[in-house]
Amino acid sequence: MPSSPISPRSPNSMGRGVKFLLPLLAALSTSAAAETLGDTESGAKIFARDCAQCHMVGPDAQNRIGPNLNSVYGRRAGGIDGFQYSKSMIRMGADGMDWTLERLDAYIENPRALVSDTRMSYRGLKDPTQRHDLMAYLRNYSDSPQNIPEAEPTALRTAPDLGPALSPEILALQGDPEYGAYLSAECTTCHLRDGSAAGIPSITNWPADDFVAAMHAYKSKLRPHAVMQMMAGRLSNEEIAALAAYYAIIQN
């Protein structure tokens, strides 16, 4: 077994380790839990109050003073042909701005902060709960990820904070190999456990420190690869340590 700051627990201490782990896991699952955007019924009321004077949604929606908001998620800014947008909005679209969850959130909060000379004469909605309710209501009129997997997400993830760059504290984290074994099931959909590597690289028999460093580099998007950035992006520091602990002890 390679010597490493992330040493797996010995089998004898496993029982205690697991018991000890339970409160930690409860905390993890709470902090990592995603939340669907908001309450669509409340959002419908906010839409009627703040938006419906200018915007329409639904099967018969047309462009009025504002563009219709069907399929606004994922739409290019200024993207409806023939609608009279501000120059600011058209420039944002030309620069490649799509309406993602984060951008719509920012735009509804303070329209001019995102698009300086927008024609939308709306002061903004400061209350995040109301904003997310409204976004949830609008989300119902865009593509569903079940049918179009690349469609904008429907939940806000309380993503683990990237925090400081790889610190000695992160490297020193003791991972739980049992949790690592569970998490590793996501890896083996693509990576072969026997170490063979055609098209997809081998991930077995890596020194634990290198493993941790690589996963953090994906998480911070320093390493390019959309699938790996996504996979690592939602792993907490403890979960990366758990995976490293597991991969340090498996044998082919």
Place this chain on the structure above:
Amino acid sequence: MALSRRIFLSTLTATLAAPMVMAQTGKPRVVVVGGGAGGATIARYLAKDSKGALDVVLIEPARTYYTCFFSNLYLGGFQTYESLGHSYGKLATEYGINVVQDYAVGVDRDAKSVTLASGTTLSYDRLVLSPGIDFVENAVPGWSTAAQHIMPHAYKGGSQTQLLQAQMAAMPQGGTFAMVAPPNPYRCPPGPYERISMVAHHFKTNNPTAKILLIDPKETYSKQALFEEGWNIHYPGMITRIGPDMGGGVIEVRPDTMEIVVDGEAEKVDVCNVIPAQRAGNIAAIAGVTDGNWAPVHPDSMLSKADENIYVLGDATNQGDMPKSGFSANSQAKVAANHIRGALTGSTVFPAKYSNTCWSLIAPDDGVKVGASYEPTAEKIASVESFVSQTGEDAALRKATYEESLGWYAGITTDMFG
């Protein structure tokens, strides 16, 4: 994988004497119905991780499983038919799973038992249904499963895939291949469009004046910009898509005369691939765990909302944002396996994490992908991050993406079958 003597012995008895499925082993029993991406994966993970503490029974009618994923690559000539076939042998001999070659025809939820076509009744402590899809009756007027030998769906792996390939190969020069694409939701969102690409590749090589008609009831579809870009580059003028604005949603087929009727106008075609609207595989409705066409499940465990002893996986479920795909079913199986082991053996239940990636091949070495990660919320399995290949990517990246898909196929089939 190292085998304990105990697992090895129980495997021997199970495989040598089929009636042993009735034997009371004293261990909690999990019965898994369906040996595809969901069922094979969960059977393997349950057996592997419980280390003999669970009696795992896998019910699957096919002796060899032919994957539906990658079947388009066979149509395009990039894979052999044999390469799509996988045996359950290792699951039985190396993992001690009792693989029963039969159909499940009934579920008694009160008695917690499953009846097989052979008449055998199997009791369970937990039941996993992973039956894939069946087709909605009369979804395409004129088409029924009785017509699938004339107008194949080829949307379940196996002989239907071979039939469609044979029809393509036999199509007269300059003939017309039609596909009736399904409405949402259906198995493998980019699948019909990857198939169009692979059919077009076959014709470009073997029948360059052939025409492809795609009749589609949907306004938009997955990876649309990527497919349209690829079709223009690789197969200019060959493919015509008739969307709902042109009558693509008002379709009738006439298998007897090989005609399709779009918006009231009949047209003769040479090959017609009808992919109808879909629903959960029959056994889910028989078990009474469906609501409408699909089986609702709890987002943190894949446990049926109708029965606390039944889990449902994969295409058959209504879970939220995950597309119906082999990758999704494989991902869901691991979460459910962890949950079942927790319930039956007291092992630690870890938080659910799900993911999916769908690769599609547009032309030789021109691969694209779409993927997302998912987490349970109170209401559903929700998408939290997604990515998709971009138009205009360079050839090296597209080639790497295609090679990655080959690696994934090796990975997931090993994850399913050992």
